Amino acid sequence: MSVETFDVAIIGSGLAGQSLALRLAEHRRVVIVTKRTLSDSASAWAQGGIAAVLDPADSVESHVSDTFDAGAGLNSRAATQHVVENSRRAIEWLIDRGVPFTRDEDTPTGYHLTREGGHSHRRIIHAADATGAAVQATLSHQVAAHPNITVLERHIAIDLIPGSKLGQTDRGCLGAYVLDIDNEHVKTLRASATVLATGGAGKVYVYTTNPDTATGDGIAMAWRAGCRVANMEFIQFHPTCLYHPQAKSFLVSEAVRGEGGLLRLPSGERFMPEHDPRAELAPRDIVARAIDFEMKKRGLDCVFLDISHKPAEFLKSHFPTILARCQELGIDITRQPIPVVPAAHYTCGGIVTDLQGRTDLPGLYAVGEATCTGLHGANRLASNSLLECVVFSEGIADAILAQPVLPPLPLPPWDESRVTDADEEIVISHNWEELRRFMWDYVGIVRTNKRLLRAQHRIRLLTREIDEFYANFRVTNDLIELRNLVTTADLIVRSALRRKESRGLHFSRDYPGTQSRPRDTVLRPRKTSAK
Incomplete structure (x- = not known):
């Protein structure tokens, strides 16, 4: 079993992961782990653009107000203010990187700004109707060419390595185990800082606008490693697929x-x-x-x-x-x-972080759709997602660079001594289909307690089957994704059952009213369970 050592390990290759890697690479040795290729991510599928206060007629206050209105008042004031105040800086960084946003010389900004639902001003800077692809292509070229960035394509993270698992109570996250999908070989990645930039969990539903890679990996891994997650009941369904x-x-x-x-x-x-x-x-x-x-x-x-x-x-x-x-x-x-x-489009909840992407586990950071920063509240405002990726990547880079690179510790190799090759892979595909179908039927746009309890019962049965399968057979890409999906589905349902109101994306027929005081739904793991 191979052990590879880096200063920073970034799990995920979307805008959040790539922008962070480029900010760090002048000072740290970085590895990016991506399940497919460097350019494969939900970011590349983003069409509309990036919301930012660029027009002189617009204002930070207006953008913040629109974000709170869309988020049904559940947004964090500090996070929202932080992101919007840094929106121009984020766009300027992308322009300096060479992103070809659509020009319009007749406007004060020199760029065409469009408007989207929930916005009171034209503030969406874009590259025609394929903004994510344009941004991803620009950054991917620079990431691939940087001598301080290693890219592991067709590798999927299995689990994080918390120091507590090795008796190192004074050390937090020490890296991650990752599977080389093509060679079916597990590697140990050792890193002073680890970042989850894995995106959302749209594939937990039958109908989604997300790519096949959106299986909630980072959220599930962080939960198993002992991190809090919040507001998982707020799954945004895009109106027009x-x-x-x-x-x-x-x-x-x-x-x-x-x-x-x-x-x-x-x-x-x-x-x-x-x-x-x-x-x-x-x-x-x-x-x-x-x-x-x-x-x-x-x-x-x-x-x-x-x-x-x-x-x-x-x-x-x-x-x-x-x-x-x-x-x-x-x-x-x-x-x-x-x-x-x-169709299911965006996961508004996720791993709880502060304004510099720190999680509950020292040395572990998270950025992008896998997180709950407080920006989106109960419903994400259109085109705030890519903005969040760029703004938070700068904060995380600052936090990582402010810390010394810790000396590497000896890590145990992945243990396959008690497992065999799976004899019935069909079990995985059947469980995958069953999970996605009942999540769509019972945990969709309109919910009831009865539907949620039905889903919870099925999730518990599936969890037992998958845990048994995971304990006895060698890991595969499909098994890892299914395990993460069922964990994420459980977090969504548990969060939905706790919210006794209708707010934003969570609409319950049993609780159609909205409570006067908005509260986050925060789930805390009972114990660390990462392998």
Whole structure:
């Protein structure tokens, strides 16, 4: 079993992980662990853009207010203020790195700013309708070329290595065990600082806009290592995922509604004005519930997003990716509405951190969608996610660089002496499908205690099966992901059962009212259980 030593180990290769690696690499030896390739992440799928206070007519106060409004008042004032106040600085850092944001010389900023649901100003800087891809491509090229950054592609983290497991009570996280997926070989990564930048958990649901890698790995690993998680009940369902049998996980950007797109029933009738005075520009939780309500009320498979009233040239320049993908499927968005349905999109809760990404385990940091920083509250405001990644990566880099590199300790190799190769891999695929289906049915956009308890019962049965499988057979990529998914699903359901109100993304028929005082749902592990 090989042991590799680095100053900093970053698990995850999205915008959070890559921006942090580039900030650290001049002073530290960094390794990035990614399940697929360097460019594969949810960040690369982001279409709309990055929210920031750039226009002189906009203000920090306005952006903060919009964030609190979308987050149903559950946001942390300190975290929200911190992120918004540093938003311009974050964008300038990306521009300095060469990200090709869409220009508009007729504006005070020199860049085209769009508007999305929940925002009171145009403040979304973007690269056409493929902002995440543009940012990821720019940074990936620089990460791959940096001599101080090692990239382990097709490697998946299995678990963290807390010092307490080795009797080192004065040391926190010492690194992680990772599986080389192709060679089926477990490596021990030793690091003075470890960072979880693993993204969210959208794959816990059947229908999601997330890539297949979004399996809650960081959240589950941190929980097993003894870290608190918070607000896991708040799963954001994006209102407009393309509805087509050949369109797996294709998101139709919020910016389509921001630029005038209208939601219609099959009859052509609009319905959003009946649900909220902001109509199509209401925050995502409201729009998603409205679509869910109309579909269930009328027995519909989908609703329609119509932007065909805009000039064709406008659509080609602003939404080239969406236009091209729809055309591949026989949908001409310049003449036809787009069939859409809600789908699981963003995990608003996660690992509890401070403003410099520190977790409860010394030496372990977390950044991006895997975290609960307090920014998003009960519902993330559109385009605040990529902003959070860049702002917090700077704070974490400062915190890590302020600490000395600790001398490496001898770490035990991964123990496979008591396991064998799995004899029935079909068990994993069946459990995966069962989990994702009942989570969609029982822990979706609208919830009840009865549904949540049904889900909890099934999760407990699955957990026992998976734990037994994990204890007796060699780890594989699918087994690691399934184990993390069922842990994450358990955290979501436990959090949802604790919230005795409806707030933001958590809507309960048993508790339709909203309590006057917003409170976080914080879960604390009973004991450290990482292997």
